[in-house]
């Protein structure tokens with residue numbers, strides 16, 4: 001039977017929802033263990049133990065793991081993978097940062113963005129900005145892969161897996177050290193797991209104008225997103241970018257205001273439930289994928305919608 005190791009993503013003692021999504025994928029392959037790397041892993045390990053389908057949590061306590069540095073985590077993950085048939089991480093910024101290093105250390109090819117499990121060696125994944133779904137077969141031996149979180153629902157909670165302290169023997173590099181984490185403090189939900197997202201594009205026009213996006217997002221209890229053009233123009237931070245080179249998301253409701261609908265943006269919202277587009281150009285390509293389209297000036301439409309909520 002396949003034995004899958006999922007590496008937990010967490011911050012400030014909270015397990016990220018992407019872990020439960022990766023577990024859902026892993027459970028379709030075989031028996032699932034979750035590894036938590038931290039300087040004090042107890043709280044996160046306890047949360048991981050409650051995910052349905054997890055049979056064991058490996059808690060790796062090391063002061064070197066106080067911050068998630070790819071250079072430090074990769075050799076430990078590579079060492080811990082011994083005996084496993086599969087090593088999975090979510091296809092989030094975290095997984096995309098760490099796993100290629102692990103794959104290189106283990107001299108294994110990486111399967112990226114697994115969106116469907118056919119069997120233990122065969123997977124579906126998107127290519128060409130999501131325009132083509134390809135079936136790939138991993139070679140014999142350890143399978144190293146990232147899981148496209150938009151393609152898997154989070155496994156439920158209710159489990160009670162054993163938590164084991166694990167020791168890892170790996171030489172940790174000293175060439176990389178943690179200096180500072182700069183993250184926008186926000187009360188809004190996490191973009192990648194939010195059930196509702198309100199996004200703004202270049203049409204919003206400025207950083208100052210983005211308040212119409214934040215205001216509607218707050219009213220809806222939604223996360224705020226953006227197109228790459230809006231990010232590149234400096235209207236909002238990079239971590240709000242939705243799309244091929246941003247975040248791939250699957251909210252139940254996606255509102256796109258002042259976004260034209262370039263394929264590189266649409267690939268980020270392929271699995272969204274209801275897509276609402278607000279654009280003053282009736283020929284904008286976003287209307288081809290929208291479930292509800294409103295040809296309007298966003299500065300009139302968004303406050304009007306908010307007023308009626």
Ligand SMILES: Cc1cc2nc3c(=O)[nH]c(=O)nc-3n(C[C@H](O)[C@H](O)[C@H](O)COP(=O)(O)OP(=O)(O)OC[C@H]3O[C@@H](n4cnc5c(N)ncnc54)[C@H](O)[C@@H]3O)c2cc1C
Pocket residue numbers: 200201202203204226227228229230241242243244245246247257258259260261262263264265268278279280281284296297298299
């Ligand atoms: C390799 C690669 C990767 C990329 N990755 C991404 C990615 O991850 N995410 C991403 O988004 N893009 C990505 N892009 C860029 C993408 O091709 C587009 O350039 C970008 O998505 C356009 O952003 P936009 O829709 O905000 O801007 P524009 O295309 O300029 O569209 C602005 C829209 O706003 C409308 N508008 C203007 N004023 C108003 C108003 N007052 N009210 C209503 N509507 C208004 C206009 O009619 C227009 O349709 C990538 C490109 C490449 C080549």
